[in-house]
Amino acid sequence: MRKLHLQDRKKMIHNFNAGPSIMPQEVFDKAANAILNFRDTGLSILEIGHRTALFQSVLDEAVQLVKELMKLDADHEVLFLHGGATTQFFQVPMNLLNENQSAAYLDCGTWGTKAIKEARLFGNVDVVASSKDKNYTYIPKGYKIPADAAYFHYTTNNTIEGTEMFSIPDTGVPLIADMSSDILSYETDFNRFALIYAGAQKNIGAAGVNMVVVRKDILGKVNRKLPGMMDYRKHIEAGSMLNTPPVFAIYVCLLTLRWLKNQGGVHAIEKINKAKAALLYETLDARQGFEPTVAKEDRSRMNVVFLIPDPLLEKKFIDACKEQQMVGVKGHRSVGGFRVSLYNALPLESVKALTDLIKQI
Amino acid sequence: MRKLHLQDRKKMIHNFNAGPSIMPQEVFDKAANAILNFRDTGLSILEIGHRTALFQSVLDEAVQLVKELMKLDADHEVLFLHGGATTQFFQVPMNLLNENQSAAYLDCGTWGTKAIKEARLFGNVDVVASSKDKNYTYIPKGYKIPADAAYFHYTTNNTIEGTEMFSIPDTGVPLIADMSSDILSYETDFNRFALIYAGAQKNIGAAGVNMVVVRKDILGKVNRKLPGMMDYRKHIEAGSMLNTPPVFAIYVCLLTLRWLKNQGGVHAIEKINKAKAALLYETLDARQGFEPTVAKEDRSRMNVVFLIPDPLLEKKFIDACKEQQMVGVKGHRSVGGFRVSLYNALPLESVKALTDLIKQI
Numbered sequence: 001m002r003k004l005h006l007q008d009r010k011k012m013i014h015n016f017n018a019g020p021s022i023m024p025q026e027v028f029d030k031a032a033n034a035i036l037n038f039r040d041t042g043l044s045i046l047e048i049g050h051r052t053a054l055f056q057s058v059l060d061e062a063v064q065l066v067k068e069l070m071k072l073d074a075d076h077e078v079l080f081l082h083g084g085a086t087t088q089f090f091q092v093p094m095n096l097l098n099e100n101q102s103a104a105y106l107d108c109g110t111w112g113t114k115a116i117k118e119a120r121l122f123g124n125v126d127v128v129a130s131s132k133d134k135n136y137t138y139i140p141k142g143y144k145i146p147a148d149a150a151y152f153h154y155t156t157n158n159t160i161e162g163t164e165m166f167s168i169p170d171t172g173v174p175l176i177a178d179m180s181s182d183i184l185s186y187e188t189d190f191n192r193f194a195l196i197y198a199g200a201q202k203n204i205g206a207a208g209v210n211m212v213v214v215r216k217d218i219l220g221k222v223n224r225k226l227p228g229m230m231d232y233r234k235h236i237e238a239g240s241m242l243n244t245p246p247v248f249a250i251y252v253c254l255l256t257l258r259w260l261k262n263q264g265g266v267h268a269i270e271k272i273n274k275a276k277a278a279l280l281y282e283t284l285d286a287r288q289g290f291e292p293t294v295a296k297e298d299r300s301r302m303n304v305v306f307l308i309p310d311p312l313l314e315k316k317f318i319d320a321c322k323e324q325q326m327v328g329v330k331g332h333r334s335v336g337g338f339r340v341s342l343y344n345a346l347p348l349e350s351v352k353a354l355t356d357l358i359k360q361i
Numbered sequence: 362m363r364k365l366h367l368q369d370r371k372k373m374i375h376n377f378n379a380g381p382s383i384m385p386q387e388v389f390d391k392a393a394n395a396i397l398n399f400r401d402t403g404l405s406i407l408e409i410g411h412r413t414a415l416f417q418s419v420l421d422e423a424v425q426l427v428k429e430l431m432k433l434d435a436d437h438e439v440l441f442l443h444g445g446a447t448t449q450f451f452q453v454p455m456n457l458l459n460e461n462q463s464a465a466y467l468d469c470g471t472w473g474t475k476a477i478k479e480a481r482l483f484g485n486v487d488v489v490a491s492s493k494d495k496n497y498t499y500i501p502k503g504y505k506i507p508a509d510a511a512y513f514h515y516t517t518n519n520t521i522e523g524t525e526m527f528s529i530p531d532t533g534v535p536l537i538a539d540m541s542s543d544i545l546s547y548e549t550d551f552n553r554f555a556l557i558y559a560g561a562q563k564n565i566g567a568a569g570v571n572m573v574v575v576r577k578d579i580l581g582k583v584n585r586k587l588p589g590m591m592d593y594r595k596h597i598e599a600g601s602m603l604n605t606p607p608v609f610a611i612y613v614c615l616l617t618l619r620w621l622k623n624q625g626g627v628h629a630i631e632k633i634n635k636a637k638a639a640l641l642y643e644t645l646d647a648r649q650g651f652e653p654t655v656a657k658e659d660r661s662r663m664n665v666v667f668l669i670p671d672p673l674l675e676k677k678f679i680d681a682c683k684e685q686q687m688v689g690v691k692g693h694r695s696v697g698g699f700r701v702s703l704y705n706a707l708p709l710e711s712v713k714a715l716t717d718l719i720k721q722i
Contacts, residue, residue, distance in 0.1 A: 208607030227451035246569030
């Protein structure tokens with residue numbers, strides 16, 4: 001629920017988009033101001049040089065806030081890179097998997113499947129488990145990760161299928177996670193990961209930048225020669241300024257990270273995220289005609305996926321959402337149904353409005 | 362010269378930054394409004410889904426405007442990609458150069474040198490000419506491009522060294538150009554190129570997106586398997602939406618392209634660019650103590666590079682620029698001296714203010 005700050009409009013909008021997605025109103029306000037006059041310089045954030053002290057302070061503070069919010073140790077570096085998580089699907093194996101090696105992958109959704117496909121270009125891929133048999137509506141358990149795997153890769157939250165994996169697998173091999181859609185939404189031991197990547201457009205900022213957290217000791221061990229822009233070590237050396245970074249997108253990350261810190265950080269937002277998800281799932285479970293698709297123990301707190309099998313009720317729901325200014329409830333084009341995304345910036349009030357609608361419809 | 366639209370500030374700023382660089386004031390105004398309320402939807406441009414009709418219309422119009430402004434034929438596709446021109450340094454040979462083939466490169470500055478380094482990872486590189494002998498202060502002439510080269514690559518404008526190449530080499534092999542810093546600044550036959558790439562942050566938009574124009578018939582001929590995000594064909598198929606695109610950065614491109622069209626397009630802006638460059642070079646040539654570094658026939662209209670050998674005069678100039686709100690005149694950290702950038706959005710008035718200062722100092 002957000003009030004527009006423009007004087008002539010007062011309508012409330014509930015934005016359940018899966019990404020790009022809702023962001024805090026104060027981020028919009030500050031971002032708009034920075035475009036007109038950045039830090040009282042008289043210049044727009046869009047026209048300042050990236051190698052100025054001005055932008056360096058933006059980047060430094062954003063990196064520092066990530067370290068603080070994720071409680072990262074000194075071995076982990078924070079990078080802001082171009083290309084989105086989809087670029088990481090191949091950048092990870094390009095940097096970490098030799099041709100004669102094998103990497104272990106968990107196949108629990110669309111994004112994991114894509115990551116597996118790209119990894120196969122660089123070495124062997126051992127798919128240790130898959131939930132494809134049930135359309136990825138659960139998270140596989142009880143699989144073994146080979147001790148000689150170059151690394152183990154999984155997706156912590158499956159944006160499209162609505163599953164989420166909260167426990168970190170116990171393995172001796174380097175852990176790598178695509179956390180695009182649930183990073184910074186709950187407390188976990190981020191230091192257990194050798195590499196984490198996340199497109200910014202859910203919980204970190206807006207579309208156009210990708211965050212990578214990497215433990216330095218896993219780098220430099222691959223045989224192949226890497227293009228400069230694909231080499232994590234070069235980005236670390238250059239402090240995410242190997243080339244012109246996406247200046248504005250990084251500034252929006254900074255604003256979002258500051259907002260998160262002011263909310264009380266990850267610990268505080270986790271409580272709210274749990275309350276939002278609990279309220280919605282309880283309402284869906286209690287309401288006949290609405291059918292969550294995911295196994296209860298694997299339900300995502302970020303993306304709630306459900307079906308309305310009755311076409312009449314479905315239409316009624318769609319119309320009611322439209323009338324009540326609720327946007328982004330439609331399921332992903334590949335799976336249909338409905339998907340309601342509850343990222344950090346979505347207020348509890350929006351979930352209350354939606355659950356009231358579901359109860360009353 | 363720009364007036365700030367914020368009520369409490371009236372100062373004028375002349376922004377000679379080399380990139381990210383000055384943009385039209387109306388672009389800032391419209392971009393800021395779109396962050397608060399995009400097209401009267403009540404939503405921010407930062408929170409709309411990229412697979413909505415809303416964003417699709419932004420992307421379609423931006424692509425259409427590029428085609429119109431560059432007068433592209435039907436064989437050329439326009440892509441908006443992640444990663445900046447530096448990613449193109451390796452994406453180009455990855456897509457177009459087999460290991461046993463040779464590509465011809467012109468070495469006329471920092472960016473060309475970097476492109477050559479990356480191309481060597483994928484095949485043979487034949488450096489057909491270089492101006493390194495004189496610190497890249499001229500454009501080599503009279504070189505031969507082998508008829509069996511996979512392609513010929515050059516940088517049309519050297520942002521750091523201040524040289525620019527207006528004539529298109531006559532060769533039977535596919536022409537590839539890095540036009541990051543002079544695209545859309547003068548009329549040329551863009552259809553003669555097989556591939557053109559340009560980081561947006563000079564004449565197309567703000568940092569965070571890269572434009573690629575590619576003739577489809579050169580693709581699909583390389584032997585190696587390409588990661589999805591590196592394959593131009595996949596981006597063409599997906600209409601620049603292979604993954605979440607940098608939504609806001611593309612919107613800023615659209616605003617900038619519209620502005621350019623309203624100025625009268627490339628033909629009109631070329632006249633102004635010629636006038637700006639002529640005024641500045643004439644002033645520098647006439648003024649003792651200011652020394653342009655580039656051979657007269659190869660001088661860039663986008664980046665004017667000069668030295669002030671006398672430390673006293675140099676300091677006086679720096680102080681005067683500061684006092685008169687002229688920013689971005691310092692040379693690139695790798696070459697020193699001064700560099701004044703005259704991109705499309707820089708008004709003639711700013712050049713007049715600077716030349717007045719140079720004459721009077």
